[in-house]
Amino acid sequence: MRVLIKGAGVVGLALAHELSGHGVEVAVAERQADFGGAASWFAGGMLAPWCERESAEEVVLTRGIGAIDWWDRALPGEVSRNGTLVVAPARDAGELKRFASRTSGFEWLDAEAIARLEPALAGRFREALFFPGEAHLDPRRALVLLRQKLVERGVSFVGETDGDSGHDMIADCSGASRIGTVAGLRGVRGEMLYLQTGEVELSRPVRLIHPRIPLYIVPRGDGLFMCGATMIETDDGGPITARSLMELLNAAYTLHPAFGEARLIETGTGVRPAFADNLPRVMRAGNTVTLNGLYRHGFLLSPALAEEAADLALARNLKGDAA
Numbered sequence: 054m055r056v057l058i059k060g061a062g063v064v065g066l067a068l069a070h071e072l073s074g075h076g077v078e079v080a081v082a083e084r085q086a087d088f089g090g091a092a093s094w095f096a097g098g099m100l101a102p103w104c105e106r107e108s109a110e111e112v113v114l115t116r117g118i119g120a121i122d123w124w125d126r127a128l129p130g131e132v133s134r135n136g137t138l139v140v141a142p143a144r145d146a147g148e149l150k151r152f153a154s155r156t157s158g159f160e161w162l163d164a165e166a167i168a169r170l171e172p173a174l175a176g177r178f179r180e181a182l183f184f185p186g187e188a189h190l191d192p193r194r195a196l197v198l199l200r201q202k203l204v205e206r207g208v209s210f211v212g213e214t215d216g217d218s219g220h221d222m223i224a225d226c227s228g229a230s231r232i233g234t235v236a237g238l239r240g241v242r243g244e245m246l247y248l249q250t251g252e253v254e255l256s257r258p259v260r261l262i263h264p265r266i267p268l269y270i271v272p273r274g275d276g277l278f279m280c281g282a283t284m285i286e287t288d289d290g291g292p293i294t295a296r297s298l299m300e301l302l303n304a305a306y307t308l309h310p311a312f313g314e315a316r317l318i319e320t321g322t323g324v325r326p327a328f329a330d331n332l333p334r335v336m337r338a339g340n341t342v343t344l345n346g347l348y349r350h351g352f353l354l355s356p357a358l359a360e361e362a363a364d365l366a367l368a369r370n371l372k373g374d375a376a
């Protein structure tokens with residue numbers, strides 16, 4: 054069986070991994086020379102199914118839980134299983150309680166326990182929620198390493214192609230570029246930045262609850278921190294706005310004033326592809342399967358989506374179904 058995957062973002066690569074692992078001959082067509090056009094490049098890399106339940110359907114939790122093991126198996130040693138810490142300034146204590154009421158899988162921490170877990174935050178917050186089962190990875194490393202692994206497995210990477218050149222199945226994994234051609238698909242702009250400082254050390258993603266500007270900071274090692282992310286209803290992928298930059302920096306400063314002295318290494322924008330219910334879809338029409346709508350959950354839900362699409366492809370192959 055031969056499958057052509059269009060798009061080398063996280064879901065395209067996850068599907069290539071699933072299919073090639075089952076002996077399928079896979080080619081991946083990517084229109085960009087690097088990952089810079091992919092929303093996946095700008096992600097936080099949080100594998101946070103319990104925290105995401107705060108604003109997402111239960112299915113994001115149930116389908117997302119397996120992602121941590123999936124990434125560990127696919128890229129051994131790349132997943133940090135240190136949990137997630139959620140904090141709020143004293144004036145937003147009510148927001149933290151609301152977050153707790155909408156989630157599960159956490160324990161309450163007092164100021165001393167916060168200081169034991171993240172010494173850099175000692176004395177800054179009175180209480181926090183700790184989600185011990187969550188994990189994170191560096192999405193940029195993960196994308197590069199996954200692609201390398203696929204090449205070693207014999208998966209070929211080619212430029213953009215219109216033709217299907219005799220493939221048994223086409224998998225369209227081209228993300229937000231399909232807005233306007235896939236019914237109901239919209240863009241949710243996410244702006245982020247990288248800060249670097251030797252003054253703060255964190256071991257896990259920290260989410261700062263705020264009624265207007267929620268922030269998360271994901272440590273990348275060597276004093277580098279990814280800070281994100283805005284959620285703006287538009288498919289405009291242009292540079293970060295001054296307002297978003299100010300708000301993200303303000304929130305980082307609230308988490309720890311040392312971020313005020315940090316170097317601003319990079320700003321970026323990714324457009325999250327999303328359907329109205331913010332849940333992803335695997336959609337089949339003829340010999341084309343479309344995987345899209347990963348929204349805020351590309352790294353969290355790609356494994357489940359890729360497994361679903363691979364099952365579809367393999368079942369179809371067994372039946373010799375040419376529909």
Ligand SMILES: Cc1cc2nc3c(=O)[nH]c(=O)nc-3n(C[C@H](O)[C@H](O)[C@H](O)COP(=O)(O)OP(=O)(O)OC[C@H]3O[C@@H](n4cnc5c(N)ncnc54)[C@H](O)[C@@H]3O)c2cc1C
Nearest residue numbers: 060062063064092093097098099228243323347351352353
């Ligand atoms: C700031 C930000 C933070 C995020 N944080 C997280 C997080 O912490 N955890 C998490 O799970 N998710 C996170 N997400 C969500 C996640 O990044 C997205 O859900 C995911 O990247 C979508 O992946 P995708 O493969 O569908 O699309 P993309 O990553 O956009 O990939 C699509 C690819 O298709 C290519 N392409 C387009 N058209 C064609 C064509 N015709 N032919 C060939 N190639 C084509 C594009 O160049 C691109 O490389 C975040 C997103 C943003 C923006």
